[in-house]
Amino acid sequence: MGKESFSKHNIALNCLKQFNEQYNKGRWEAKGTDRSALVMGDALHQVLDVMMRDYVNGALSDVIDALREFELSRAVPRVYPDIVKEHALHYCRMYQSAAKRSKDTFDPAYITRFEWMVRKAMADTRWWVIPGLNEFGEPLTELKVDFTIKNALGEDFEFTSKLDILDHTMSPYDYKTSSELFNPKSDCNILAGKGYQLGTQAVAVYEKFKIVPPKTGFIIFPKKDALEIQVLRVSGLTVSDLANVKLRMCWIVNTLEWHKRQNRFPMQGIEGTKPNCMFCQFKSECGV
Numbered sequence: 001m002g003k004e005s006f007s008k009h010n011i012a013l014n015c016l017k018q019f020n021e022q023y024n025k026g027r028w029e030a031k032g033t034d035r036s037a038l039v040m041g042d043a044l045h046q047v048l049d050v051m052m053r054d055y056v057n058g059a060l061s062d063v064i065d066a067l068r069e070f071e072l073s074r075a076v077p078r079v080y081p082d083i084v085k086e087h088a089l090h091y092c093r094m095y096q097s098a099a100k101r102s103k104d105t106f107d108p109a110y111i112t113r114f115e116w117m118v119r120k121a122m123a124d125t126r127w128w129v130i131p132g133l134n135e136f137g138e139p140l141t142e143l144k145v146d147f148t149i150k151n152a153l154g155e156d157f158e159f160t161s162k163l164d165i166l167d168h169t170m171s172p173y174d175y176k177t178s179s180e181l182f183n184p185k186s187d188c189n190i191l192a193g194k195g196y197q198l199g200t201q202a203v204a205v206y207e208k209f210k211i212v213p214p215k216t217g218f219i220i221f222p223k224k225d226a227l228e229i230q231v232l233r234v235s236g237l238t239v240s241d242l243a244n245v246k247l248r249m250c251w252i253v254n255t256l257e258w259h260k261r262q263n264r265f266p267m268q269g270i271e272g273t274k275p276n277c278m279f280c281q282f283k284s285e286c287g288v
């Protein structure tokens, strides 16, 4: 059984057919239609990464010290700062010119809104926090955490998690680009829907550092309906909450394995929910 990630689970929870095509047969690739959210997500990380370089030399020294205590110095960086800068400039140029070329693929209004929100995020020191340091003491832009958990039968399950932000309280946050605002009532449930990721990133912190993070959250850059960055947090998690998330993670892996063995990939999510075909990037290939 290979390493499992949240993004893989997210796809399986939404649509088993899409999961099958991407991870079982490995044929489908995102292309053509609406890639704006994907590109925006990439651009968001890259642009924020560039700004982090300057910021980290000043006000974040306390965070760096806190992270040193957790011995992150051997972690491997995703990208080095100079490369990051080149990438960020590249992404900025790319989505600006794409917006001029095609209003269908890149909504210029989103780009304007996106840039405005990124600038606002950069001005807000709370979201300028690094997830770790590399071996040279430079800031990481993403912390990869591999861990193994046991289910109730004592079987081992391997997972991998990427943390965008780990603040000085060791609370993990994830940057999100989204077509619309998240719903705080339903999207903060750590065992279901989008909130499941909140639980898995809290588990990753717990497994790596052996502390229950005080909070776990999303920093959301919505495509429409709002000019503000939306921040959703869950606090007050307990060891028992994390144990429930872990059981669910193992259950999802087992369920996926069952579907693989049966070669059973219906057009519905892993819990029987109907897939959101309207917004699916594989709609043309899928044929529904």
Ligand code: SF4
Pocket: 015, 016, 017, 018, 267, 268, 275, 276, 277, 278, 280, 281, 282, 283, 286, 287, 288
């Ligand atoms: S179009 Fe619908 S059924 Fe097909 S892969 Fe996408 S979500 Fe699944």
